[in-house]
Amino acid sequence: MAVLNGSLSCFEQMDDVQFSHWTSLLEQRTGMHLPRERRSFLETSLGLRMKEIGIPDFTAYYHHLQSEKNGQQEWLTLVDRLTIHETRFFRHQPSLDFLEEIILPELFKSEPDRKKLQIWSAGCSTGEEVYTLGMLCQQFLKQHNNRAVSKPCYLAITGMDISVPALVTARKALYDQYKVRHVPEQYLEEYFVAQHNGRYQIVEALKKRVCFVPFNIIDMKKTLLEPMDIIFCQNVLIYFNRDRRKQIIQHLVKRLKPGGFLVLGAGESLNNPHPELEQISYPNALAFRRSELVS
Ligand SMILES: C[S@@+](CC[C@H](N)C(=O)[O-])C[C@H]1O[C@@H](n2cnc3c(N)ncnc32)[C@H](O)[C@@H]1O
Structure with a gap:
């Protein structure tokens, strides 16, 4: 069990190589920049989604996203989970x-x-x-x-x-x-x-x-x-x-x-x-x- 932000989490932790693969993929496809400090955010967001669709580890999920059959649809869901949608009427x-x-x-x-x-x-x-x-x-x-x-x-x-x-x-x-x-x-x-x-x-x-x-x-x-x-x-x-x-x-x-x-x-x-x-x-x-x- 991994400790994230001081709390116990049941999600797997990423190693440096996995983190670098994931951040490169996100940067390439969305421009999103995830610094090291946001690693636990990435682990938790991916972990939650992987649990929902029954994928056991980060590497398998990475490959799933590249697959022609379901990869594109899953990508849209993941991007929605990783982006911040905070907004409101008459905001600024x-x-x-x-x-x-x-x-x-x-x-x-x-x-x-x-x-x-x-x-x-x-x-x-x-x-x-x-x-x-x-x-x-x-x-x-x-x-x-x-x-x-x-x-x-x-x-x-x-x-x-x-x-x-x-x-x-x-x-x-x-x-x-x-x-x-x-x-x-x-x-x-x-x-x-x-x-x-x-x-x-x-x-x-x-x-x-x-x-x-x-x-x-x-x-x-x-x-x-x-x-x-x-x-x-x-x-x-x-x-x-x-x-x-x-x-x-x-x-x-x-x-x-x-x-x-x-x-x-x-x-x-x-x-x-x-x-x-x-x-x-x-x-x-x-x-x-x-x-x-x-x-
Ligand atoms: C914090 S919200 C801002 C919403 C609104 N503009 C406002 O100020 O209230 C940021 C939005 O940017 C979108 N976004 C992030 N990366 C994007 C990208 N590569 N292309 C288009 N939209 C993106 C997110 O999905 C999110 O809805």
Whole structure:
């Protein structure tokens, strides 16, 4: 019996070679960086899953994941277990204030009769970030479209994540009472319908404006997305090493329209992340605008 974090665990311990194989596999396929200090997390997560499916040891499980028959499906389950999906509605108020006070007014100032506002939430987890952005943008668009003389502008938000189970939850758009505790009353009334079982369903009008797509942020070449006006990528880069983060930013920049905005998690400090990005100073938010003059 192994001792993990001071407690007794029935899971096998990994030797150095096994740890190195597993971390290389995870880094290669997901970009996820697991330092030595997270070894017991890896042992426990793998151990729990191996117990569920009756696989006796780490090496057998490693080979199982490479198998053509069930490996791919099992990989999706394992990735979901190893990734952290913590999220909530209205999670980071300064970034949302930045969206309302700077991004939206600026985008409509530079293109007042735009017909589309396209947003991408990269690493959207179970959808709370996507619907939060949706509610705030719909509020803005209501006012804008009332004033507009030409056709209304419509909103399209794409949420993307490597975890398929997280995306399934996001698509259901059904949240329990605890999950909606941070939603301001006004938004709760307008964008949710209370269900008999105490849960809250996002209204159809907002659901129609969003879609959720599986993707791997380190493999963005495969994503066929039009360039975006706004990209939110919050609390995702922290799981990658410095080189990967740089690579990811390069790909995100390519998917931004010239003049589009990139909003990262406030703690994800990056010095000079890209020559085409200008950092916009705003209290407690980490935000950039892509230069209008791009080659
Ligand atoms: C902590 S959550 C952040 C959710 C949301 N952005 C927020 O700030 O509330 C991180 C998300 O990144 C996703 N993720 C991790 N590695 C990924 C990868 N390689 N490609 C796409 N998504 C990834 C995880 O599945 C998880 O849902």
